[in-house]
Amino acid sequence: MPSSKQSSLTEALHTLGLNEARWRAVLDSVQDAIISIDQRGTVTLFNRSAERIFGYAADEVIGRNVTMLMPAPYADEHDAYIERYERTGVAKAIGRVRDVHARRRNGEIFPIELSVSDARFENERLYTAIIRDVSDRARTRAHLLELEHRVSQRERLADIGAVTAKVVHDLGNPLAAISMQAQLLIRRLRREPIASDLLLPTAERVLASVHRLDAVIHELTSFAREQRLDLTDVVLPDFLREIRDLWLPLTTSRAIDIVLDLPAECPPVRADEQKLRRVIENLVKNAIEAINRGPGCVSILTLPIPINEKVRISVADTGPGISPDIDVFGLFETTKPEGTGLGLAIAQQIVVAHGGSIRYEARAPTGTVFHIDLPVQGPAV
């Protein structure tokens, strides 16, 4: 028979146990990670959401330093940070919500919202962090940004289509007049044997030039119209090697190196091979022209990006770089005396039609690199 003293102790312990279970249940039902540390940074509490978000079981973390959950540079600075706070009372994290990054067990670094409170318990200080995993939100924001970028590219291409249609029309009429006058001239000259020897070849050359111009206009017309894609599985290493081989004689004669850097593991890309060839050749040609004469190097690289099922093709040069006040993708933008200003505008249109994107950046110490990101599966229908 337990004494009444014993029985009240048992009851007290029971109540205590119930209380403990109750707040434990509350902590574990919260969606956010709740992590407490002492003033040395040692983890003393790690709730169930923390286990889910970070991928560690509580007993793998409790008793260890909280920096295991942080990427650099936070991890390296954390101890000094606590020490400074305790000495000066100046806080960066406490009492506000901050956007920072954390590290999961698998090494993944992900964005979080962090709020930290501190509590004094006898002589101990206890810091408690409430952590919300916002990687979904960050992904959505990145996705939205990409969509916005794509829409603005499309809008601009629609503008380009309208301008091109106007140019084609304005060029077409005078060209038709020149052509018809030349045809009349040729016919008349054929009737005059004396004049014809002298003048007929000239008149015929005029007409031939008109036909060449007409071919350019025809190309512009097809540019103005919607891109139709003839999709096949393009094996990038073979495809890029062919392009490199094509330019090799020119680069050799100009003392420019042209190198390929192709990883063995690269999935085929669903694309219109001819149009894609036009894009890459344009970039390679631009790269060579940027360098003009060697020494210099043009590099063609591929990089699979499995996380969003894309492949990146990059073309880099060691030329002087692109002036920041040039819109390289703008129609008729060119810095070359012989340039049409169509190459990159067309390249961009083709890449966008494939559901991809194209951009460029400066290289250190000098040069430019263009990146094309293409979805492996081709454009979404």
Added chain:
Amino acid sequence: MVLLLDDDEAFRSALSELLQDDGHTVRHYGSIAELPNLAKLPPLTALITDYQLNESENGLTVAQRIRAEQPRVPVIIVTAHASDHLEKSVAATPYVWLLRKPVRYEEVRQLLLEHA
């Protein structure tokens, strides 16, 4: 008689002379406003007209007005900017052909030989 309608004088005059060399009688005009009363036109062997004429009329609508007087006139539309839409409209209309500018005279000559 061939009726030729195009606002580009250099194109119109050269085509007109080539047609005349091939034995056609040609009357050519630079705009719809210059056209005579359609009801009083002599019988036409063909109408050759630019597609882009002015805000309210194009080559096809002029062709329709002339066909109201002379139903079987062959029509050649010439244009510097052939859209899918125009190609479909022309394909759907009998005895109308579309030639893209710059026009090869030989094509005009063949069409007139076969249909005019």
